[in-house]
Amino acid sequence: MIQPTDVKLKQRAEYEELALKSLLVFIFISLTTTALSAPLRITITEGVIEPLPYAAPTFIGETGASNEIAAAITELIKDDLLGTGLFREVPRSSYISGIDNFSSPIQYSDWKAINVQALLTGSVLLSGEKLSVKFRLFDIFSNNELGKGLQFNSTKQGWRRIAHKVADEIYSRITGEQGYFDSRVVYVAETGKKGSRKKRLAIMDFDGANSKYLTDGSYIVLAPRFSPTGKQVLYTSYETGTPQIYVIDVVSARRTVLKNRKGTMSFAPRFSPDGQSVVYSLEQGGNTDIYVMNLRNGSSSRLTSAPSIETAPSFSPDGSKIVFESDRSGTQQLYVMSSVGGSAKRISSGDGRYGTPVWSPRGDRIAFTKQSRGRFHIGVMRTDGSKERLLTASFLDEGPTWSPNGRVIMFTRETQGEAGVSALYSVDISGRNLKKVTTRDGGSDPSWSPLEK
Amino acid sequence: MKSLLKYFFAISLLVLSGCSQNASTPFTTNSTLNSSNAIFDGDVNDPNSIAFFKKNVGDRVLFAVDQSDLDQLGKNILLGQVEWLQANKDYKIIIEGHADERGTREYNLALGARRANSAREFLVSRGIKSSRIQTVSFGKERPVELCSNENCYSENRRAVSVVSNLKF
Numbered sequence: 001m002i003q004p005t006d007v008k009l010k011q012r013a014e015y016e017e018l019a020l021k022s023l024l025v026f027i028f029i030s031l032t033t034t035a036l037s038a039p040l041r042i043t044i045t046e047g048v049i050e051p052l053p054y055a056a057p058t059f060i061g062e063t064g065a066s067n068e069i070a071a072a073i074t075e076l077i078k079d080d081l082l083g084t085g086l087f088r089e090v091p092r093s094s095y096i097s098g099i100d101n102f103s104s105p106i107q108y109s110d111w112k113a114i115n116v117q118a119l120l121t122g123s124v125l126l127s128g129e130k131l132s133v134k135f136r137l138f139d140i141f142s143n144n145e146l147g148k149g150l151q152f153n154s155t156k157q158g159w160r161r162i163a164h165k166v167a168d169e170i171y172s173r174i175t176g177e178q179g180y181f182d183s184r185v186v187y188v189a190e191t192g193k194k195g196s197r198k199k200r201l202a203i204m205d206f207d208g209a210n211s212k213y214l215t216d217g218s219y220i221v222l223a224p225r226f227s228p229t230g231k232q233v234l235y236t237s238y239e240t241g242t243p244q245i246y247v248i249d250v251v252s253a254r255r256t257v258l259k260n261r262k263g264t265m266s267f268a269p270r271f272s273p274d275g276q277s278v279v280y281s282l283e284q285g286g287n288t289d290i291y292v293m294n295l296r297n298g299s300s301s302r303l304t305s306a307p308s309i310e311t312a313p314s315f316s317p318d319g320s321k322i323v324f325e326s327d328r329s330g331t332q333q334l335y336v337m338s339s340v341g342g343s344a345k346r347i348s349s350g351d352g353r354y355g356t357p358v359w360s361p362r363g364d365r366i367a368f369t370k371q372s373r374g375r376f377h378i379g380v381m382r383t384d385g386s387k388e389r390l391l392t393a394s395f396l397d398e399g400p401t402w403s404p405n406g407r408v409i410m411f412t413r414e415t416q417g418e419a420g421v422s423a424l425y426s427v428d429i430s431g432r433n434l435k436k437v438t439t440r441d442g443g444s445d446p447s448w449s450p451l452e453k
Numbered sequence: 454m455k456s457l458l459k460y461f462f463a464i465s466l467l468v469l470s471g472c473s474q475n476a477s478t479p480f481t482t483n484s485t486l487n488s489s490n491a492i493f494d495g496d497v498n499d500p501n502s503i504a505f506f507k508k509n510v511g512d513r514v515l516f517a518v519d520q521s522d523l524d525q526l527g528k529n530i531l532l533g534q535v536e537w538l539q540a541n542k543d544y545k546i547i548i549e550g551h552a553d554e555r556g557t558r559e560y561n562l563a564l565g566a567r568r569a570n571s572a573r574e575f576l577v578s579r580g581i582k583s584s585r586i587q588t589v590s591f592g593k594e595r596p597v598e599l600c601s602n603e604n605c606y607s608e609n610r611r612a613v614s615v616v617s618n619l620k621f
Contacts, residue, residue: 193599194596194599195595195596195597195599196595197594199594220591220594222558222559222562222592222594223558223559236562241589242589243562243589243590263587265562265566265589265590267559267562268559268562281559281563283562283563283566283590285570286521286566286567286569286570286571286573286574286588287567287570288563288566288567309560309563309564309567311559311560311562311563312557312559312560325557325560327560331519332557332560355556355557355559355560356557356558356559369557371555371556371557395601396554396555398557398558399557399558414554416601417599417600417601418599418600420599420601444558445558
C-alpha cells in the first residue's frame with residue numbers, strides 16, 4: 001500500500017444530489033523520484049493521428065468486495081479513452097508481466113517489448129458505500145511515471161464520475177488539453193411517431209449513462225442550453241401553447257418562465273458567458289429579431305432591428321460578440337455583431353444556407369449547420385468565416401454543440417421517411433471519429449455542459 | 454390529403470352512430486391543437502359548422518419553399534375564411550404556421566411564424582378584427598405528411614386556421 005506523504009484536500013460543491021452525496025477528495029501522492037518533463041505526448045492536430053498504444057490492466061481490488069467495481073471502473077476508463085480515437089488498447093493477451101500489486105515497481109522492459117507507450121495502473125477500495133480509487137500513469141519509453149499518483153474518493157454511486165475523472169486526468173496528461181469525460185449533455189428525448197412526436201427535456205452523462213427526464217412530455221420542448229455553471233438549462237417550451245423561454249434547475253427540475261409576452265413567440269435562448277444575461281429571439285407580427293435580457297432585473301433590450309429573420313444567437317466566450325443567423329441577404333447566413341448590438345458583419349460566404357452558429361469554448365472557431373445541394377452538414381470555420389471545413393454530411397444533420405475542451409462536436413442526425421428518427425452523434429473537429437451517442441430514446445438538440453469542477 | 458380522408462372517416466362514424474351534433478350550439482374545443490378532433494366539429498352540411506369550415510371553406514393555405522407569400526389559391530381560400538368568419542362572429546381562430554423538415558429547427562420556427570402572420574394579415578386586410586386572430590408557429594415539429602419528398606413537404610409548408618370559441 002502506498003502511504004500518501006503529501007496530502008492536499010480539495011472540496012467541491014456537489015453537482016448532483018443523487019449521484020454523489022459525499023465530497024470528492026483529491027489526494028495527491030508524492031512518490032516521484034525524479035520529476036522529468038515527460039516526452040509522452042499526443043499533439044491533437046487536424047491531420048490523421050496514429051492512436052497511441054496503451055495498456056490498462058484491470059485495477060486491483062484491494063478487497064474481494066472491491067473486485068467487481070474495480071473491473072467496471074477500468075472498463076469505463078478504457079471506453080472513454082478509446083472513444084476519443086486517440087488511443088489504442090494493447091490487448092491483455094499480449095502482456096508479459098501483469099500488475100498484481102499497485103505499489104510494485106513497473107517492469108518497463110516488459111511493456112516496451114509489446115510496444116505499450118502509456119501504462120495505466122490503479123487500485124480500488126470499496127468499503128461499505130465508500131469508494132476510493134487510486135491510479136498511476138507511466139511513460140514506458142522514458143522509464144518514468146507521468147504526473148503523480150492520484151486518489152479520488154466518493155460514494156459507491158459515484159463510481160462512473162470517478163472513472164470519468166481518472167480518464168480526464170489521463171487524457172489531459174497525455175494531450176496537454178483538458179478532458180471532457182466528466183461532463184453532461186442536456187437534450188430533447190424523442191419518442192412516438194414522426195407527426196406527433198413526444199419531446200421531453202432530458203439530461204445524461206456525456207456517454208449516455210444516468211439519463212433522466214426533466215419534463216414530462218405533455219408539451220413540446222426545444223433546443224436546451226446549459227448555463228455556464230451547468231446547474232441550469234434554458235429551453236423553449238410550448239407549455240402555454242405558444243413557444244416561450246424557460247429556465248430549469250437540473251437538480252430540482254424546478255422551472256420558471258423567463259419570457260411570456262402575449263401575442264409573441266420567444267425562443268432560441270442562450271446564456272452569456274457570465275450567466276447574467278440571456279440572448280434570445282422574439283417574434284412579433286411575423287418578424288423575428290434578437291434581444292438580450294438582464295437576468296437580475298428582467299429588462300430586455302433589442303439588438304437587431306430588421307424585417308428579416310434574426311435568430312440562433314451565440315455569445316463569444318469573452319462575452320464581447322454574438323454570432324447569429326439571418327436571412328437578410330435572402331438566405332440564411334451567419335453574422336457577427338457586438339454583444340450590445342449595432343452593425344453586423346457577414347462571415348459565411350460559401351454556397352448554400354448557414355444556420356445554428358455556436359462559438360467554440362476556446363473562442364477560435366464557430367460550428368454551424370450548412371444546407372447545400374439537398375444535404376445537411378455540420379461544419380466549423382474561423383470566427384472571421386475563413387477556413388470553413390465540413391465535418392459531416394447526411395440527409396439531415398443540425399445543431400452542433402461543443403465539448404468543454406472544444407475538440408468534439410455533438411449534433412442531431414435525423415433519418416428520412418415516415419420511419420425517420422433523430423439521434424445524437426459526435427465527431428471530432430478534425431472530421432474523424434464520427435459515432436452515435438447512446439441514448440435511451442431518440443434524441444435531438446444536444447447541449448454539452450462545461451467540465452465538472 | 455390523408456388528413457382529410459381521416460376526417461371523412463371520423464365524420465361518417467359520427468353520422469352512423471347518430472351523434473352528429475347541432476352546430477347552432479357553440480362547441481367548446483378543449484385544446485387549440487384539436488384541429489382534427491371531429492367530435493366538436495359539427496355537421497359538415499351545416500355551413501356554420503367547423504366541419505364545413507374545414508372541408509368546404511378550406512382551413513389551410515400552402516407555401517413555396519422558404520417563402521411566406523400567399524399565392525392566388527391561398528388568397529381564395531382565405532377569402533372564403535373571411536366570409537365564414539363574418540357569418541360566424543362567435544368564433545375566433547388560431548393560425549398555426551408550419552414548415553417542412555428541410556430546415557434548421559429555430560429558423561423553421563421563425564418561418565412558421567412568418568407564414569401564420571402572412572395569413573393573419575390577409576384576413577385583417579379583408580376586415581376580420583385582429584382581436585379574433587391568434588398565431589402560433591410549430592416550425593417543423595408537427596408535419597401532417599410524413600414522407601421525405603416534395604409531395605409531403607408541400608403539404609407541410611402550411612398555415613392552418615384552427616377555429617375556436619375559446620376566449621384569448
